[in-house]
Amino acid sequence: MTTTPSDPMLGRLIDGRYQVRSRIARGGMATVYLATDLRLERRVAIKIMHGHLADDNTFKSRFVQEARSAARLAHPNVVNVFDQGQDSDMAYLVMEYLPGITLRDLLKDYSKLTPEQTIDIMEAVLGGLAAAHKAGIVHRDLKPENVLLADDGRIKIGDFGLARAASANTATGQALLGTIAYLSPELVTRGVADARSDIYALGIMMYEMLTGEQPFVGEAPMQIAYQHANDSVPMPSSKNPTVPRELDELVLWATAKDPEDRPRDARAMLDQLLDVEKLVRDPATAVAGIQPTMLLPNGIDPLTADAETQILGGTVPKHRTGPVEPSSTTRLAAKAASRKHKGYWLFALVVLLAALAGGTGWYFGAGPGSQVSVPQVVGKTKEDATALLEGTELAVSLSERNDADVPEGAVSGTYPAGGQSVRKGSTVTLFISLGPAILPVTAVAGLSEDAARQALAAFTVGDSIREFSSEVPAGIVIAALDKDGNPLGEQYPEKQKITLVVSVGPIPDVAGKSVAGATAMLQSVGLSAVPGEPEFSDEFPKDTVIAAVRASNAPVRVSDTLTLRVSKGQDVVAVPTVIGKTIAAARTELEALGFVVVADIPGFTEGVLTVNYQRPDAGKELKRGSTVKIYFGNPGD
Structure with a gap:
């Protein structure tokens, strides 16, 4: 049998305090384990630097920097750091343990999120990041894998392994750090990071949450980096028409190529998100977006902010005097309203042209403006699903994704989903299952x-x-x-x-027990027992159990049936009388009973001479295999 080698860290006691229980995740710099703090009797997550990096001072200092960065933050949306230390040649970091999933896991399960879900998650992430920016810390590695969604509903930012002081915004002189899909243009081109670089990463995350995909993709990292440096992020509604215009504008604001055109830090973006939330959750309030001024919210949750708007390097009082400039929220709402009004005029123009052509009824009844329902194709082959969609006058775009419930090669879903109404001629994305990850x-x-x-x-x-x-x-x-x-x-x-x-431990020892007693003992642990053919035993008395065995050599499991080897005592037989018989006849009779026969005459005379004496005497009980001596002459005893 081949077994998988155990992780040598499992079961290890670190620094005499932390007992490692199981592995949670493994990253490029360290592995995270679930452990028990024996001193405080609580579960913790312990992050242990990979052994091959322990001798690299750069990595070790970055590891220690994570502890210091996170320890400076005390915020409900940031993973707490409890301890940091060195055990022999092993650097470790002890953190709060949060059972749950990451935002990446959530996106894998649901592809994309609703605007309301996106806002809820972004509020928590921005709250924690605002506290980091206030403390002068730039995260530099924001991505869905570092957003933790606890089972109890808490949302926290973790992994400050690349964090640096906000003033350290010069080029690193090393290969780019962080995940390429979320790197800001200035990090790609100049290796420079500040709070606005974190904002760019959050904008990419928002785009991914709203659309289910990243804005820039490519076969090689450099292709993606090039797009970040040279291309603008498209509006999420271009991929998902249900995204409100206000969120479109917020994503475009956060992902502006020029850092000067983005929110200055997480607090500024959080303030705008809270205002946009009102417009998204209650569209009727969007009318306020075209007013000349709009007041920012009077305050944020006291757990996430103090009484002032925070920026790196200074504060701006919340109450001002003098003329009030239109807020960026007002500008976002106004842009959205402008786009909506432009859309209405275009639609009216189409209707007018159709009416002038006499085709209004055709356009909305059987023409391109008519609605069709997306067929249900989950589980079908790619060819059958494509034929069904195209037969419904829909265009097909193919994509792939892992799916644990749909066989590889079959259709795992569509976007829009089956049953939704779309215009004829619309493109439906057909997801082909890659099977389970x-x-x-x-x-x-x-x-x-x-x-x-x-x-x-x-x-x-x-x-x-x-x-x-x-x-x-x-x-x-x-x-x-x-x-x-x-x-x-x-x-x-x-x-x-x-x-x-x-x-479940060892099989009960039933040797020497009665059949009834052994059967009861085995039944008490979930085993059945049947007696086998009795067998001779020199060790165990008659009708007692010698052992409980299984017919095959397979392991014994609960509910299995064992066979009881039952003793019928020693294998003894009475010596018959052979006096008067020929030596040959006596030998044949005694050997048939299992005795070893010894005679006092040569073999060629055994058929003629008779037995006059035998030892032991007739009637004596002996074990089979014992020796019986027969004599023609007087044995002299």
Whole structure:
């Protein structure tokens, strides 16, 4: 049997305080484990730098910088840092443990989010980032993987591994840090980062949340970097028509190529997001957007801000005197209203032209303006789904994505979704399933069942198999099996079935018990027992159990049936009388009963001479295999 090597960190006690339980995630600089703080008796996340980086002072200082950066922040939307230290040659960072998922996981499950969901998540992220910017910290690696969504509803920013002081905005002199898909133009071209670089990354994240895809894609990182440096981010509504114009404008503002055209920091963007939220959640208030002035909100949640608007390097009092300039929220609303009015005029012009041509009825009844329902094609082949969509007068665009529930090669969904009404001739994106994503598997042999289930949370862990073992303590995992019953390898498809084999301790020792007593003992631990054919035993008395065995060499599991080897006592037989018979006849009779025969005459005379004496005497009980001596002459005893 081949087993997956265990992570050497599992079970290790770090600095005499933190007991490592299971692995949570692995990144480029460090691996994050779930651990128990034995001193305070609480679960924590412990981030341990990769061993091959420990000797690199640059990486070590960056690792320590993360601890210092995060420790300076005390905000409900920032992951708390509890401790940082060095155990032998291993640098570690102890953080708050948040059971849940990341924003990336959420986007994988739902593709894109609603405007309201996007606003809710962005409010929390901007709140935490505003606290970082206020403290003079630029994150520099904002992406969905670093936004944590806890099971209890909390949203927090983590991973300040690339964070630097806001004043350190000169070129790094190294390869670009951060994830290329979210790098601002100034980071790509000059290696310069400040608070507005974080704002750009948030704008890209907003675009991805609203549309389900990133604005710039390419086969090589340099292709994506080139687009960031030279192209403008498109409006999210160009990909998802349901996105409100106000959010379009906010995304364009945050992703302006020139940093001077973006919000100056997270607080400025948060203020605008709160104003835009009113317009999005209650469209009737959008009329206020065309008024000459608009007051900013009177305050933010006291947990996220103090009484002043924060900027790096200074503050601006919230109350001013003198003329009030139109706020950027007002400008955003006005732009959105202008776009809407332009759209109305264009639509009116089309209707007018159609009416003049006498085709208004045709246009909206059977022409391009008519509505059709997107067919339900999930589970169909690409060819069948394409034919069905094109037969409904819809254009088809192909895309691929992982899906744990739809077989590879079949259609896993469409955008817009099946059942929605769209105009004839519209393009429907057909998502072809790549099958489940292939994920790394944590070795769980030797862990408790609860810890193993938590380590394998990305998969479907069914009911465990209970197996008897004299070597593995009860409650500890012996092995993990795939859906075919084979040992798991180092990788496995997401959400696929895994079965844990968990020890229930050794089989009860029933040797020497009665059949009824042994059967009761085995039934008490979930085993059945049937008596086998009685067998001779020199050690166990008649009608007692010698052992409980299984017919095959397979492991014994709960609900299995064992066979009881039952003793019928020693294998003894009475010595018959052979006096008066020929030596040959006596030998034949005694050997047939299992005795070893010794005679006092040569073999060629055995058929003629008779037995006059025998030892032992007739009637004596001996074990089979014992020696019986027969004599023609007087034995002299």
